[in-house]
Amino acid sequence: MVVGPQQPPATRPDEPRCVAVIGGGAAGLCAARHLSAAGVPCTVFEQTGNVGGTWVYNERVGLDQFGLPVHSSMYRNLRINIPKHIMCYPDFPFKKDGRSYASHQEIRDYLKTYAQHFDLLRYIQFFSHVKRVAPQGNKWSVIVEELKTGLVCEHIFDAVLVCNGHYSVPSVPTLPNMSLYGGFSMHSHDYREPNRFAGMDVVVLGANASGMDVAVEVSKVANTVYLSHNQDRIPSRLPENVQEVRGVKEATSDGFVFLDGTSVRADAIIFATGYEFSFPFLSPECGIRTDNNRVTPLYKHLLHRDRPTLALVGIPYTTVPFIIFHYQIRYFLATFLGRVPLPSKEVMDRETEEDLKKHLELFPARHTHKMAELQWPYLRDLAAAGQFEDDMLPVVRAVYDAVEDDRKHRLLVYRSVEYTVTGPDSYERVMPVNGV
Ligand code: FAD
Numbered sequence: 001m002v003v004g005p006q007q008p009p010a011t012r013p014d015e016p017r018c019v020a021v022i023g024g025g026a027a028g029l030c031a032a033r034h035l036s037a038a039g040v041p042c043t044v045f046e047q048t049g050n051v052g053g054t055w056v057y058n059e060r061v062g063l064d065q066f067g068l069p070v071h072s073s074m075y076r077n078l079r080i081n082i083p084k085h086i087m088c089y090p091d092f093p094f095k096k097d098g099r100s101y102a103s104h105q106e107i108r109d110y111l112k113t114y115a116q117h118f119d120l121l122r123y124i125q126f127f128s129h130v131k132r133v134a135p136q137g138n139k140w141s142v143i144v145e146e147l148k149t150g151l152v153c154e155h156i157f158d159a160v161l162v163c164n165g166h167y168s169v170p171s172v173p174t175l176p177n178m179s180l181y182g183g184f185s186m187h188s189h190d191y192r193e194p195n196r197f198a199g200m201d202v203v204v205l206g207a208n209a210s211g212m213d214v215a216v217e218v219s220k221v222a223n224t225v226y227l228s229h230n231q232d233r234i235p236s237r238l239p240e241n242v243q244e245v246r247g248v249k250e251a252t253s254d255g256f257v258f259l260d261g262t263s264v265r266a267d268a269i270i271f272a273t274g275y276e277f278s279f280p281f282l283s284p285e286c287g288i289r290t291d292n293n294r295v296t297p298l299y300k301h302l303l304h305r306d307r308p309t310l311a312l313v314g315i316p317y318t319t320v321p322f323i324i325f326h327y328q329i330r331y332f333l334a335t336f337l338g339r340v341p342l343p344s345k346e347v348m349d350r351e352t353e354e355d356l357k358k359h360l361e362l363f364p365a366r367h368t369h370k371m372a373e374l375q376w377p378y379l380r381d382l383a384a385a386g387q388f389e390d391d392m393l394p395v396v397r398a399v400y401d402a403v404e405d406d407r408k409h410r411l412l413v414y415r416s417v418e419y420t421v422t423g424p425d426s427y428e429r430v431m432p433v434n435g436v
Pocket of ligand 1: 022023024025026027028045046047048052053054055071073074075078079080081082087128129130131163164165166167168210281313314320321322
């Protein structure tokens with residue numbers, strides 16, 4: 001029986017279904033692929049009508065047709081920032097033709113083909129928005145709204161894999177006097193294309209992946225772009241009308257004052273200030289907390305320490321995400337199926353403490369899920385602990401390191417370099433004719 005949104009949700013007669021997967025993006029598809037291969041029944045709840053998550057470009061910003069925040073943060077001209085040959089799942093290579101730095105459409109097509117190849121569509125319930133997850137004994141209650149009908153149902157599962165994506169809820173700093181500012185402001189989540197900034201003086205706040213991309217793209221039509229950040233100077237040539245400035249100290253009615261006391265007049269500001277982890281459907285009884293960008297209590301950045309049948313997939317960042325998903329899901333499966341025992345809570349806590357220490361030695365306190373070079377031992381550890389094949393080829397790391405250097409030093413042209421993987425640990429790198 002199903003009931004309307006105002007009444008208590010009904011339990012469906014076809015229970016129990018085994019694993020609930022929340023989200024049909026790259027992580028959720030990977031979950032369905034490995035769960036189905038292991039014979040574990042699963043249902044993927046996806047709130048939109050498509051697979052691919054953030055790779056499904058959407059012109060629309062703000063709310064979607066059901067009143068939910070638009071999920072995708074893709075911009076129209078986005079091309080990936082790591083070559084597709086190393087970005088793909090290890091068991092599903094990208095087709096060989098085409099540019100290394102593919103467009104977002106090509107990644108979406110790749111994910112659609114992955115779903116078709118592994119026959120995953122039959123596990124997905126589209127237009128199904130997960131509203132609430134709560135423990136129920138040793139199982140999980142998952143309350144889902146079918147968006148097209150408004151019907152709300154409760155389903156009971158043995159485990160829940162949270163694959164809701166972590167680049168959707170903007171993190172916007174509170175700038176002193178921002179309410180006085182009369183110009184235009186937006187977060188990069190809502191950025192689609194540069195034309196509205198034609199002829200303007202624009203501050204782009206933040207110089208990580210999106211900030212750099214947006215600053216370079218906007219500079220093609222803007223008068224001046226002020227790329228505001230507190231990192232070291234960018235060691236790459238930038239477009240002539242992009243000026244690096246310090247972080248913003250405060251807004252004025254028509255511009256911004258920076259931390260070094262200089263100021264500019266600006267018609268607009270784009271916040272490229274990143275995203276918040278957000279799990280609005282996890283009830284307080286789930287016991288998941290986010291504090292200073294750290295999600296706890298998680299073992300191996302994945303499993304709920306006290307209820308390991310709840311897993312939060314894709315929390316680590318500065319990684320090769322699809323590969324992380326491919327390893328995390330298999331580790332979850334190994335523990336869920338009892339193929340490998342979980343250590344005692346004392347051992348889990350000790351490991352988590354040691355891991356935290358390593359992160360704090362390398363990164364600021366806000367970045368305890370950042371990986372960078374820690375992603376390689378992390379993947380090896382998941383494979384060893386889960387006793388599954390460590391199938392990422394060594395060439396992935398080699399290309400990743402080469403690309404990182406390119407991105408840093410040749411920001412404007414690095415996407416013109418073509419990579420060809422020639423063996424498990426070898427690749428060729430072809431520069432554009434005019435060199436980089
Ligand atoms: P998502 O793709 O965000 O998918 C999450 C899914 O969950 C969505 O379909 C959403 O609708 C659904 N969902 C959310 N909440 C609910 C709910 N309550 N109920 C039901 N469904 C729900 N990675 C790279 O490897 N290379 C790149 O070049 C790259 N560039 C990027 C550029 C941008 C602008 C962004 C935003 C990200 C980029 N990434 C890149 C990272 C990208 O996020 C990951 O590659 C990956 O696609 C994340 O997959 P996901 O499944 O975790 O999340």
